[in-house]
Amino acid sequence: MSIALPAPPSSLPEEPLRSQFVLLRSLGVLVAMLLVGAGIVWGLAPSLVPVLLKYPIFQSLGAAPLTALVALLAFVPLAVLATSPFWTAELRDLSRKWMRQSQALRLLTAKVANHNENLRLLTAKVANHNEKKKFLAEEALQMALYVSLVNKQLDGALSDSETSVTAVIECLTNVHEVSSKQTGRIDNSITDCQHLTEAIHEQTVQNKRVVNIMNAMTTQISELIPLVDLIARISKQTTLIAINAAIESARAGVAGLSFAVVAEEVKMLSKQASLAATSIEETLLKATRDASAELTTVKANTGLQETLNLDEIITRLDSMEQRFTGTLSLLMEVTSAVKEANEHALQEFSKAFGHMQFQDIFRQRLAHVQSGLRDLDSHFTALAADQRVDHFDEKAITSLKERMAKHFEGYVMHSQRDTHANVIGTEDALPASNSLPAIELF
């Protein structure tokens, strides 16, 4: 609220003492003239009083008072007339002075009225100022609440950001765990495949060996069968020879008895040979059946057709092994690609975790903002306290400029100092911390 004060009077009244002196001097001259006139009349009174005493109205007064009265009434106009040259000028002068006094009095009255108006306006201003002080004090109290409110809001924002970042970290960690488990499973699969391939390889080798043995056995058996026939034929021939020898020994009589014994032995030998041939044949047939059964088993295990011969079986087994080996290579390529992707994901995770440090930087910057708000609150509180006292002491209050300078000293990050310098401007050069490396090993 602004109040306009009236202008003071343009001129001031003359000094009142000088006017009073002129008045007294004029009165003195008048009195002196009256005394002179009274003396003159006092001389003429004796002849006038007897005339007046003839009238009853004056008889009651007596001669002496009447004489004095006549003298006074007769000589006043005379004295006035006699002294008029002296006091008329004084009266004129006095009149002018009174007029000036009157004018001065009016000016003084106007000035007093002006002062009164000023006083009234000043009183209103003081009242307004007091209201302002009261308002400021109340505002300062509200400022504390305001700062507290903003601080709490910042705390909330900080807490929210921390919660969010923590949740993101948890998610990334979970994803990484899942990825690690997946990689572990793939590694296990590779190991299993390697074991399977090795087992298949061993089985193939074994099968090949069995097939080869069977092949050789079959060949050998095939080669033995004619020999069995030979033995059987030899046995038959021997039996015939033994029968013939027995006949011939019988013909020879006594001389042929020993020959008959030999013939009998030959016959027995032939029988034994025949039995051996039969036994060999049975054994060979059994071996052939066993080999055939084994071969059937191999075919069944490898899924080969019943009609395939042994060479074809071996070729098929080789082909199967090659296919398994090829599949394993493909699987290892896929695994390698997955591992490479996982490595890349790990690097990205590392980067993401590095970027999350922003939250800590954000937290520290907000903490500084909160500190600034608290400082502002202190400043307003100090200002409010100062409003309650009449004496103003500038030194008792830390100015905002000083407080901002302290803020600058308290910064830890170059970005904070940079922002401060950009907003406030600083006469001093900023510390050259920005040129230092972010990573320094001592």
Added chain:
Amino acid sequence: MPKTILIVDDSLTMQLSLKANLEMNGFVVVTANDGLQALNKLKSGAKPDLIITDVNMPNMGGIAFIQNARALPGFRFLPILTLTTESQAAKRDEGKRAGATGWLVKPVGGADLIAVIKKLVPGA
């Protein structure tokens, strides 16, 4: 055998992000909320292969923690890295005098951090 890293930071975000990054790269991680807690862990027998500490923390700051840790038997030559927002040269010199092995200003990339650790911890 995996190497153990002690992280000293009052920020939960920093603890978690560093822990996750280091564990993904095969390290075992132990955490402490401030210098005092970390010092008590060392006194209680913790034997980390490397320490990463913040500088501005409640109860006991990073610089004081490094000074106290260096005075303990067996920790004179242990690599101790500071990971902080503090970028002033004077503070960095203070850390160096206290016995810090290196000074890292946040934010530091995850891969860069792992590279520095592998440089300081043999067999990591």
